[in-house]
Amino acid sequence: MNYTGRKVRGEVYLIPAFLFMLLIFYIPLSGILVKGVHSEKGSFSLEGIIGIIGSSYYRKILIFTFFQAVVSTVFSVLIGLPGAWVMSHYSFPGKKLIRAVITIPFILPSILVVLGFVLFFGKNGVLNNFLNTLGIGDIKILYSFKAIIIAHIFYNFPIAIRIISSLWAKIPQSQMMAAQSLGAGKIRVFRTVTLHQILPAVLTSSMIIFIYCFMSFAIILVLGGGPELTTVEVEVYRLAKVSLDLNRGSSLALIQSTLTLLFMFIYSSLEKYKSYEEKLLTSANKPKYTLKFDLKSLFIILYFILILLLIVAPPFSVVMESFKESRSFAAEKQFSLYWYKQIFNPTSNGTYSKIAFNSLKNSLFYAFATVLMTIPISTLVSWVITRKKLRFPAVTELFFLLPLGISSVILGLSYMRLSNMLPSTFKGSAMLVILVHTSISLPLVFKPVLSIFRKIKISLREAALNLGASSFRTFLDIELPLIKSGLLTGATFAFAVSIGEMNATLMLSQPGTTTLPIAIYRLIGSYKFFGACALGTILMFICLIAFLAIDRFDGFGE
Amino acid sequence: MSINLKSIYRKIDEFTLQISLEVKQGELVSLLGPSGCGKTTTLRIIAGFEMSDRGTVSLNGRDIAHLPPEKRDVGMVFQDYALFPHMTVYENIAYGPRLRKWDKKRIDDSVKRFLKIVHLEGFEKRKTENLSGGEQQRVALARALVTEPQLLLLDEPLSALDAKLRKSLRKEIRRIQQELKITTIYVTHDQEEALAISDRIAVMEGGKCVQFDRPEILFREPSHLFSAGFIGNSNLIEVQSLNRAESEAETAIGKLQVGFISPNMIGKAFVFFRPDKCLKTNGTGSSNTFSGVIVDDEYSGTHRSLEIKVEDVIVKALLFDNSTCKMGDTIHLQIAPEDCRVISETTSE
Numbered sequence: 001m002n003y004t005g006r007k008v009r010g011e012v013y014l015i016p017a018f019l020f021m022l023l024i025f026y027i028p029l030s031g032i033l034v035k036g037v038h039s040e041k042g043s044f045s046l047e048g049i050i051g052i053i054g055s056s057y058y059r060k061i062l063i064f065t066f067f068q069a070v071v072s073t074v075f076s077v078l079i080g081l082p083g084a085w086v087m088s089h090y091s092f093p094g095k096k097l098i099r100a101v102i103t104i105p106f107i108l109p110s111i112l113v114v115l116g117f118v119l120f121f122g123k124n125g126v127l128n129n130f131l132n133t134l135g136i137g138d139i140k141i142l143y144s145f146k147a148i149i150i151a152h153i154f155y156n157f158p159i160a161i162r163i164i165s166s167l168w169a170k171i172p173q174s175q176m177m178a179a180q181s182l183g184a185g186k187i188r189v190f191r192t193v194t195l196h197q198i199l200p201a202v203l204t205s206s207m208i209i210f211i212y213c214f215m216s217f218a219i220i221l222v223l224g225g226g227p228e229l230t231t232v233e234v235e236v237y238r239l240a241k242v243s244l245d246l247n248r249g250s251s252l253a254l255i256q257s258t259l260t261l262l263f264m265f266i267y268s269s270l271e272k273y274k275s276y277e278e279k280l281l282t283s284a285n286k287p288k289y290t291l292k293f294d295l296k297s298l299f300i301i302l303y304f305i306l307i308l309l310l311i312v313a314p315p316f317s318v319v320m321e322s323f324k325e326s327r328s329f330a331a332e333k334q335f336s337l338y339w340y341k342q343i344f345n346p347t348s349n350g351t352y353s354k355i356a357f358n359s360l361k362n363s364l365f366y367a368f369a370t371v372l373m374t375i376p377i378s379t380l381v382s383w384v385i386t387r388k389k390l391r392f393p394a395v396t397e398l399f400f401l402l403p404l405g406i407s408s409v410i411l412g413l414s415y416m417r418l419s420n421m422l423p424s425t426f427k428g429s430a431m432l433v434i435l436v437h438t439s440i441s442l443p444l445v446f447k448p449v450l451s452i453f454r455k456i457k458i459s460l461r462e463a464a465l466n467l468g469a470s471s472f473r474t475f476l477d478i479e480l481p482l483i484k485s486g487l488l489t490g491a492t493f494a495f496a497v498s499i500g501e502m503n504a505t506l507m508l509s510q511p512g513t514t515t516l517p518i519a520i521y522r523l524i525g526s527y528k529f530f531g532a533c534a535l536g537t538i539l540m541f542i543c544l545i546a547f548l549a550i551d552r553f554d555g556f557g558e
Numbered sequence: 559m560s561i562n563l564k565s566i567y568r569k570i571d572e573f574t575l576q577i578s579l580e581v582k583q584g585e586l587v588s589l590l591g592p593s594g595c596g597k598t599t600t601l602r603i604i605a606g607f608e609m610s611d612r613g614t615v616s617l618n619g620r621d622i623a624h625l626p627p628e629k630r631d632v633g634m635v636f637q638d639y640a641l642f643p644h645m646t647v648y649e650n651i652a653y654g655p656r657l658r659k660w661d662k663k664r665i666d667d668s669v670k671r672f673l674k675i676v677h678l679e680g681f682e683k684r685k686t687e688n689l690s691g692g693e694q695q696r697v698a699l700a701r702a703l704v705t706e707p708q709l710l711l712l713d714e715p716l717s718a719l720d721a722k723l724r725k726s727l728r729k730e731i732r733r734i735q736q737e738l739k740i741t742t743i744y745v746t747h748d749q750e751e752a753l754a755i756s757d758r759i760a761v762m763e764g765g766k767c768v769q770f771d772r773p774e775i776l777f778r779e780p781s782h783l784f785s786a787g788f789i790g791n792s793n794l795i796e797v798q799s800l801n802r803a804e805s806e807a808e809t810a811i812g813k814l815q816v817g818f819i820s821p822n823m824i825g826k827a828f829v830f831f832r833p834d835k836c837l838k839t840n841g842t843g844s845s846n847t848f849s850g851v852i853v854d855d856e857y858s859g860t861h862r863s864l865e866i867k868v869e870d871v872i873v874k875a876l877l878f879d880n881s882t883c884k885m886g887d888t889i890h891l892q893i894a895p896e897d898c899r900v901i902s903e904t905t906s907e
Contacts, residue, residue: 459637459638460642460643462605462607462627462640463641463701464642464653465606465626466627466628466630466632466633466634466702467653467654467701467702468631468654468657468658468705469628469653469657470628471628477653478642481644482643
């Protein structure tokens, strides 16, 4: 009855994206998971899995992984709560600055956090130097459980502030007033009214922080140390790269992936509370907070000074250190642009110069290539999901979002195994790095693109068709201009993820494919901190630009 | 341009649409009914956004069911206006002409002409998001009309506006429609709106058109229980026994002489009469009179709306203001036989 163009099922449009996804994610990953349940002779066997669960060594690692994640989560949320309360209840001078500063951790690649921590908390670090001048003496934080927890808090309490304050701000003031007018005291109001309403945000932020900490890699790898402070991620890396035991690595990866997917599932079922969140309408403007000389004000000021110090100090130390040089081992450090000259003058001989310049070049190339790979796929899939009838729309969406639930170390491991099977020319090829970056960043690009497609009313498209535009013309004239901001946000995410990615890249790393994070990691390993800091500052600068871009295009969804 | 829907059949999950409809050149036909009755689906089938499982849609005798929406040359105004947010008012209206590759002068002239028709001269450069609802509605109308399509479809075009604006805009729509003599199908759930602007109204219920007629006929002579109840205020009093030969219906409020008995009734029968046709009498026992106690009295300035309890039935009556009566009074009413019609829940066709 109808014209034939309509009869093409949505699934048909998805075939290229589907195949691409199989190629870059599902096939490599299935290799590893299949290997995890096969014995060395190649027959099906749960030996590997049972061996790991049975071994007290691995049990300890699993327990420690859980434990550090739980501790990090609890502290991050507790430290975030007061911030969420102030940010959602008051407007005051400097609020914008604080909002900007607590965004810094979002954009810092983990290797930079590690570097900043080493410089700030280290034996000769800023903090200890300061304490020494006060005559208090050294405190030892690095390479311990404390260091891991503090780094995780640094990374994650801003997430708690963000998620909780955005919900808290939406609770109408009148509800508290109503409770008070009925005779409830302040604590009772918090316990019986407020807490119930912010609970969804507390739960979702806790879950996402827990997942991040559970999958944390670079922080544990460098700031942890020794078998007592090893997590599953680091152990998978160690098995694959140091012990070269891919079979055991695969079994462990299988256990890890099962757990992370389970956590992701819990997280996404928590997200259903979002509908509840939307019901709470935005209330009127927040009252201006006038500083008084009371305990509350003192608390607020102290709180913000502390968190600002915690956030700003490590990256600031990196930048400061990058402009220093010491001629000999014992000499005083002095101001110098030596490291930057080395990086941008590739003709100078010296390994630092060569590695630094190449890593910068590689990183930029991989990042742009990742953008070019992710944007068309995300656009196509989002278009089909929002515009065409699909038999299983939710499953289709999940199919493209699943890489979120697989750690990048494990993805790196799959690519490593894959590259062993491919002809030797593929080993250490840029293509593999780009593809692994693509599969890691694809869900992060896909999400903003899909969400902006969802915001475009179907009637706009129908109006264009009705006025005589073809489907393609409608896409060009109407949809493309409207999704532009989502595409730019997605592109910037892809760029930022790729340029900061260390875990999978480290698994695949070969001399020819060194990226900025890898170079920084290697320089830290050989105690060349000045050089690491110069590269780190450049990486930070690139991330800062990306962050400003996202903020401009999208305002981080605010 | 005339449009003819012939035995359109469309099944979506539990809902079935079955409709035939013929709209003549220059006519404004409203599809009127509650939400979920199939009026928007019918419109979307005509526009090509929805496919029918069976049946034909023809414009001037030419079957268009096989054409994609962009080839149908049917103008449409969407419920949410669907103005392109990244374009100015001018660009929105010029979008259709530009697709048709008109030359610059012709585009400019037409856009200006239609801006004038919808009273939005000087709005060319405005961003659509800064316009009021009524202004957005006019832009949407101009955009749909500028290419001079042969048929105009309006999908609840006024439902997002406030009552006062709705009244003035529906007049505008009617004026423009008559000026351009464009065949128009207008979807609405507002019976007052439909009565005010339509040449004919198709009353829809449950995926079917139950009555298709001129507004006056629909109002005074509904042939179907649903159209009697949906349009305007009405009294529907269940018939206990019917004497066709004598045109007499026995009801709970007494024996009534009626002017019309539907020839093909199925299910329960009802006597229908409008509250404004009730006359107050002194109660001298002439025919078609009944008495009851006033249980509700609502004053509206020109009228008094009364609810009168006659036996166990509530009868609604609309009396002029000068009638003196109050709650609890006993009142005598008379209804002329020609104002009473016997209709049923469904009819056999």
